[in-house]
Amino acid sequence: MTSETARLRLKSWIFTSIVVFSNPFGDFFLKRGLPDSAHLSTPLEYIAALFQPLVAIGVVLLIVWQLSRMALLSWADLSYVLPVTSVGYVVVALIGKVLLHETITGRRWTGILLIMAGVALVGGGAPSTVPRKAASQ
Amino acid sequence: MKWLVLAVMVGATTAGEVLQAAGMRRHGEIRDFRPGAIGRALAALARNRFVIGGMAAMAVSFFALMKLLSMTDLSFAVPVSAVTYVMETVLAKYLLRERVNARRWAGAALVICGVVLVSL
Numbered sequence: 001m002t003s004e005t006a007r008l009r010l011k012s013w014i015f016t017s018i019v020v021f022s023n024p025f026g027d028f029f030l031k032r033g034l035p036d037s038a039h040l041s042t043p044l045e046y047i048a049a050l051f052q053p054l055v056a057i058g059v060v061l062l063i064v065w066q067l068s069r070m071a072l073l074s075w076a077d078l079s080y081v082l083p084v085t086s087v088g089y090v091v092v093a094l095i096g097k098v099l100l101h102e103t104i105t106g107r108r109w110t111g112i113l114l115i116m117a118g119v120a121l122v123g124g125g126a127p128s129t130v131p132r133k134a135a136s137q
Numbered sequence: 138m139k140w141l142v143l144a145v146m147v148g149a150t151t152a153g154e155v156l157q158a159a160g161m162r163r164h165g166e167i168r169d170f171r172p173g174a175i176g177r178a179l180a181a182l183a184r185n186r187f188v189i190g191g192m193a194a195m196a197v198s199f200f201a202l203m204k205l206l207s208m209t210d211l212s213f214a215v216p217v218s219a220v221t222y223v224m225e226t227v228l229a230k231y232l233l234r235e236r237v238n239a240r241r242w243a244g245a246a247l248v249i250c251g252v253v254l255v256s257l
Contacts, residue, residue, distance in 0.1 A: 070157065070161055070182070070188075071161075071167045073157060073158045073161035073162070074161040074162070074164055074165065074166050074167045075166040075167070077158075077229060077233070077235040078154065078155065078158035078225060078226075078229040078233060078235065079225075079226050079229040079230065079235045079237045079241050079245070080241070081158070082154075082222055082225055082229075082245065082248075083222075083241070083244045083245050083248045086222075086248045086251075086252060089251070089252055089255050089256070090255075093255060107254050107257065108254065108255050110251075110254050111250075111251040111252065111253070111254025111255035111256075112251065112255060113251070114247045114248070114251030114254065115247070115248050115251030115252065115255065116251075117244075117247050117251075118243075118244040118245065118246070118247030118248035118251060119244070119248065121240055121241075121243055121244035121247065122240065122241055122244035122245070122248075125238075125240055125241065129235050129236035129238075130162070130233070130234060130236075132162060132165060132166055133165040133166070134165050134166050134168055135164050135166060135167050135168065135169075135178060135181075
């Protein structure tokens with residue numbers, strides 16, 4: 001493995017971690033912060049809801065999620081990003097277990113193991129198989 | 138009706154993500170993460186046709202998901218959305234010309250089975 005592949009792989013792992021944690025926590029804060037749908041009927045009430053502290057944290061995390069995923073795609077293949085970021089499903093299941101005390105059934109544990117095996121298989125390989133340039137910044 | 142909305146969602150998600158991947162590849166590898174450089178990258182991306190097209194498709198996909206969730210529940214919507222994984226991987230190979238080797242196919246297959254089991 002070349003040092004260039006190793007560099008891109010490390011960078012990809014760091015950004016994959018940001019992607020898979022910002023998404024579920026963003027959703028979580030958004031759901032916690034939003035008032036009941038009964039209080040969300042006019043556009044003004046939607047805008048006002050954005051200034052609720054928990055909703056604002058959720059929105060910021062979801063922006064971080066989308067931007068970090070785009071950054072990842074600037075150097076990694078889509079056929080690499082898709083499988084490795086699916087570790088997010090595992091993060092969601094574990095958050096449910098640890099924070100919300102949900103039980104994880106045998107079927108879900110099997111699914112988690114399959115996802116982790118797929119992520120390890122793809123994540124251990126090279127992130128990019130096409131020539132790319134550095135962004136002109 | 139449920140299947141029509143589902144088809145719209147799967148089609149829009151696939152188109153959106155493939156366009157976004159194409160746009161980001163055109164932009165080139167982001168190496169500089171200082172605030173000024175990120176600002177310049179965002180300004181360049183706002184003029185990137187592939188990225189704009191991808192955002193539009195993802196907006197369609199988002200509203201289709203809302204509509205779908207009002208007709209069915211998550212345990213139907215999430216596993217079926219694993220279909221987009223298959224379509225996007227195929228398009229990554231033939232449209233984006235990525236070299237999807239046996240290792241990536243095997244990984245994608247494991248992930249798809251896993252996602253269906255986790256979300257059922």
